[in-house]
Amino acid sequence: MMLRCVIVEDLSVAAEYLSKCCEKAGNIQVTAKFSNVADALSYLNENPVDLIFLDVEMPEATGFDLLDQLAYLPKVILTTSKPEYAYPAFEYKVVDFLKKPYTYQRFSEAIAKLSTDSPSIPTQTSPDHIFIKSDGKLIRLNLTDILFIESMGDYVKFVTADKKFISHHTIKNLEEKVPKQQFIRVHRSYIVNIARIDDIRENFIFIQGNEIPVSKSQKPEILKRLNIL
Template sequence: MDCIIVDDESVARQIIKTHVLNTPELTLVGEFEDSIEAFNFLKDNKVDVAFLDIEMPEMTGMDLVQSIPDLPQIILITAQKEYALEAFEYNVVDFLVKPVRYPRFMKALDKVKQNLQKTSEKAPEDQIYVKADNKIVRLTLEDIFFIEALSDYVIINTLQKKYVVHSTMKGMEKRLAATNFIRVHRSYIVNINKIDTIEDMTIVMPQKEIPIGASYKSSFMEKLNFL
C-alpha cells in the first residue's frame, strides 16, 4: 500500500517513517512538513493511506481532509486527545496520539486493510484476462460489445477483433456479474452500454442484431432500468 506522512514536527514524522519502513506492506511515496505541499501532491497522485498530523500552520490536517475530493484512508495523528471526537466526524480510519507506538500503529493499519478489502470486494472489475490463440489476452470490458456461444467455446466480440475462448456461457455470465453485461439469449451476452436501439425482441448494436430470448426479457428490462 502506498502511503504519505504529513507532519510539521520532524521527530514525530521520523517515528511514523520508522514504523512505515518496518512494515513490509507499506511503501512510503511522500513525506511532507506542511499540508499545502501534501494537498498539491494528492491532486496529481493517488495513495492508499495518509498519516496526517492535525495541528499544522496555514492548513490544518482537518482542513486538508475537507479539501481532498478523492480521499485516501486517513489516519490522524496529534498530541491532543480532545481532537478525537471531531476527527471521527470526518470519517477517518483511526486517531493516534503522539508518541505513536508500533503496536498501536499496526492496529490502525489493520483497520485500513479491512476497509480496502471491503472496497475491493464491492468494486466490479473493469478488465478480464482470457486465453485465446494460445496466449493470455487482457481485455477491457468496455471494449467488448457482445459474447456469443460456439459449442464448447464462446466468441468475445470487440470492435476490432473476435476472441475464441474455451468457456461456457454460464461461466462467462458468472464472471461478468456486477458489470454492465447481461445475458439476453441462451447464445448471447451483451454489453448494455453498446446497445443502439431495441426493436420488438431484437437488440440493435453497431455490429449485429441480437435476439432477446423470452425467458431473459424480464431480467434484461430490469437491468436497463429504462424510463
C-alpha cells in the first residue's frame, strides 16, 4: 500500500534526507514539502494525506500548532533534534519520534509502526473555518463570519462584521480555495459570502452597509445562486 505523505521541515538538508529515505522505502510517496506551518496547513486542509513527517521548531509557528489547526488527523512521525519534545509528542499520539540525526534503519523502524488502517479523514464534510496569515500570525476565521474578500493586488482583505485582515494572496488563488457552495466571485476584485448578502440593487451588492460592484458577466450566476421566490 502506497502512503501519501508531506514533509514539514524548515531545514532543506533535513527535508532532502527524509525525502530520500521515503524514496528508498518504496511505499511512501512524498506529495509535497514545506518549510513553514502556514503553507503546510493550507495544503493539507485541501489535500488530505496519510502521513506527515513533522519538525517541531518551525518559523513563526510550531509543528504542534499545525496539529492543533488541522481539520483531520493523519498519522504523524515527529522529527526534531530536541528530546524534550518527546513527551508532548506522544500526547498528540504520534506514531514515532525521530531524534535528529537518525539513520535509515531508525527511519525504517518508525515506518514499521504505521498501522495499515486508513487515517480518519472527513472526505464528505467541508471545514467550517480557515486559517490566514496576517501580521505575522495564523488567524482562525469562521467561514460564516466572512462578509466578503477584496483584492488589493498581491494581497487580499478579509472583511468580517467588526474586523479586517490583510493577507498575502491573490483573489484568483482564493477563488479556487474557498468553498464554492458558500462563496462566489462577483467582480474581478471581490468574492462575497452568499449567505451575508443583504440586498442587490442594479449592479451592486450590499452587505452590512458595504457597497460591492457586480460584473455584468457574473450577475446571471449570482441570481441563479440566490434563493429567489
